[in-house]
Amino acid sequence: MFAFAYHRPATLIEAQAALAASEEAKPLAGGQTLIPTLKQRLASPSDLVDLGGIPALRGITVVQDLLVIGAMVRHVEVATSPIVATHLPALAALAGLIGDPAVRNRGTLGGSVANNDPSADYPAACLALDAVIVTDRRELPAGDFFTGLFETALQPGEIVTAVRFPLGGEATYEKFPNPASRYAMAGVFVRRGEGGIRVAVTGASQGGVFRWGAAEAALAAGFSPAALDGLRPEAEEMIADIHGSGAYRAQLVAVMARRAVARLAAAR
Amino acid sequence: MRDLTLTINGAPVSVAVDERTLLVQLLRDELRLTGTHVGCDTSQCGACNVLLDGEAVKACAVLAVQAEGAGVVTIEGLAQGEALHPMQAAFREHHGLQCGFCTPGMIVAGIDMVRRLGTELDAQTVRAELEGNLCRCTGYHNIVKAIQAGASAMAGPAPAAVAAE
Ligand SMILES: Cc1cc2nc3c(=O)[nH]c(=O)nc-3n(C[C@H](O)[C@H](O)[C@H](O)COP(=O)(O)OP(=O)(O)OC[C@H]3O[C@@H](n4cnc5c(N)ncnc54)[C@H](O)[C@@H]3O)c2cc1C
Ligand code: FES
Ligand code: FES
Numbered sequence: 435m436f437a438f439a440y441h442r443p444a445t446l447i448e449a450q451a452a453l454a455a456s457e458e459a460k461p462l463a464g465g466q467t468l469i470p471t472l473k474q475r476l477a478s479p480s481d482l483v484d485l486g487g488i489p490a491l492r493g494i495t496v497v498q499d500l501l502v503i504g505a506m507v508r509h510v511e512v513a514t515s516p517i518v519a520t521h522l523p524a525l526a527a528l529a530g531l532i533g534d535p536a537v538r539n540r541g542t543l544g545g546s547v548a549n550n551d552p553s554a555d556y557p558a559a560c561l562a563l564d565a566v567i568v569t570d571r572r573e574l575p576a577g578d579f580f581t582g583l584f585e586t587a588l589q590p591g592e593i594v595t596a597v598r599f600p601l602g603g604e605a606t607y608e609k610f611p612n613p614a615s616r617y618a619m620a621g622v623f624v625r626r627g628e629g630g631i632r633v634a635v636t637g638a639s640q641g642g643v644f645r646w647g648a649a650e651a652a653l654a655a656g657f658s659p660a661a662l663d664g665l666r667p668e669a670e671e672m673i674a675d676i677h678g679s680g681a682y683r684a685q686l687v688a689v690m691a692r693r694a695v696a697r698l699a700a701a702r
Numbered sequence: 703m704r705d706l707t708l709t710i711n712g713a714p715v716s717v718a719v720d721e722r723t724l725l726v727q728l729l730r731d732e733l734r735l736t737g738t739h740v741g742c743d744t745s746q747c748g749a750c751n752v753l754l755d756g757e758a759v760k761a762c763a764v765l766a767v768q769a770e771g772a773g774v775v776t777i778e779g780l781a782q783g784e785a786l787h788p789m790q791a792a793f794r795e796h797h798g799l800q801c802g803f804c805t806p807g808m809i810v811a812g813i814d815m816v817r818r819l820g821t822e823l824d825a826q827t828v829r830a831e832l833e834g835n836l837c838r839c840t841g842y843h844n845i846v847k848a849i850q851a852g853a854s855a856m857a858g859p860a861p862a863a864v865a866a867e
């Protein structure tokens with residue numbers, strides 16, 4: 435690890451000041467991605483600003499037809515929250531599939547969306563549910579927030595404070611985890627509601643999380659697994675690595691999508 | 703360097719640490735609590751699991767400075783004198799280890815399961831919950847049995863179970 439200064443502010447304002455003090459300063463949330471990255475010397479922030487002491491970044495609430503989850507809410511809290519279980523059970527189930535119990539005891543929603551790992555789970559939920567990412571400066575729809583592989587619209591020093599998920603409709607998530615890392619090899623989040631059908635795919639694409647337009651159109655014409663017959667994303671656009679070829683991932687996406695649709699159709 | 707005060711296995715500890723120090727390095731290298739192991743550099747094996755304010759965490763993925771003011775319990779802090787913690791006793795009873803390298807992390811994971819899910823754990827649940835703990839020896843079968851038995855034993859009034867809280 436390269437040397438850094440460590441700060442643990444108690445308020446958002448102090449955190450903003452600490453981040454503004456250096457261009458190379460970075461927020462630290464659950465550390466489940468950042469600390470392994472620092473260990474490998476793949477990042478060299480001058481300052482780490484630990485967001486763990488800021489109460490305003492915690493909490494799970496329902497405000498009218500929105501579920502609002504603070505950036506520092508840990509995966510275990512989303513997975514076990516009675517509020518999430520009641521209002522958005524698919525999100526609770528997704529959180530319970532992230533990594534393993536010790537990772538879920540530390541990792542946070544804000545850290546996951548800020549990191550935008552192409553194999554992370556939350557970005558699929560945010561995109562399919564048309565969630566709004568709230569920062570200390572602005573509010574961004576998920577479609578504008580996630581801009582590519584490990585890329586987001588966040589500016590230097592900008593802090594994700596919460597994510598707002600619109601409620602209503604039905605949703606489910608199907609994930610094929612890598613057996614070693616537990617990250618998604620393909621994860622498909624399907625939402626059916628007033629705004630229509632949205633299908634978001636993570637884990638598979640070279641460009642990171644994406645909406646699968648062809649599947650959305652097919653499902654709009656008829657909501658059943660059979661509607662997806664023959665559909666799969668372009669293998670050339672999928673990630674190809676030691677864990678699987680592009681064609682394999684494209685096939686996984688198709689299977690996960692069909693399973694998700696079957697589950698939703700059966701639940702009605 | 704930064705002054706750090708925390709509680710480790712019930713005892714107050716004050717040390718000056720480099721900000722870069724991982725919790726597992728503080729435990730092993732500074733405090734010589736070498737029961738917590740390091741089995742990987744990818745945060746995947748769970749050999750370094752310790753209880754941080756009662757919750758299982760990977761001590762290789764937590765900075766020591768993040769544990770300021772917290773209570774840490776390692777494998778060394780579970781037994782009460784000569785009396786093993788019920789989860790430790792169950793691993794011995796059910797032959798839940800061979801080389802023992804993964805065992806401290808497995809035992810901590812088992813205790814965390816009980817905290818979250820209670821003392822009645824079926825085998826399928828234990829297997830799913832162990833996704834973050836790798837064992838290169840046993841094939842897991844006896845680890846699952848040991849955790850189930852240890853969980854049941856933690857339901858009992860054994861004083862050692864209370865000490866683990
Ligand atoms: C073994 C293992 C398995 C995993 N499996 C999965 C999995 O199956 N699915 C999955 O989705 N994830 C998985 N993860 C990743 C895990 O979910 C991380 O917790 C998450 O990606 C990052 O969240 P964090 O809170 O740990 O953030 P950190 O690691 O602390 O930070 C990550 C990045 O986000 C930035 N950041 C953090 N919070 C904010 C904020 N509020 N505003 C702005 N920037 C911020 C940091 O500066 C850093 O660049 C796994 C991790 C491990 C170690
Ligand atoms: S050493 Fe911490 S998970 Fe392997
Ligand atoms: S007993 Fe040897 S690694 Fe598990």
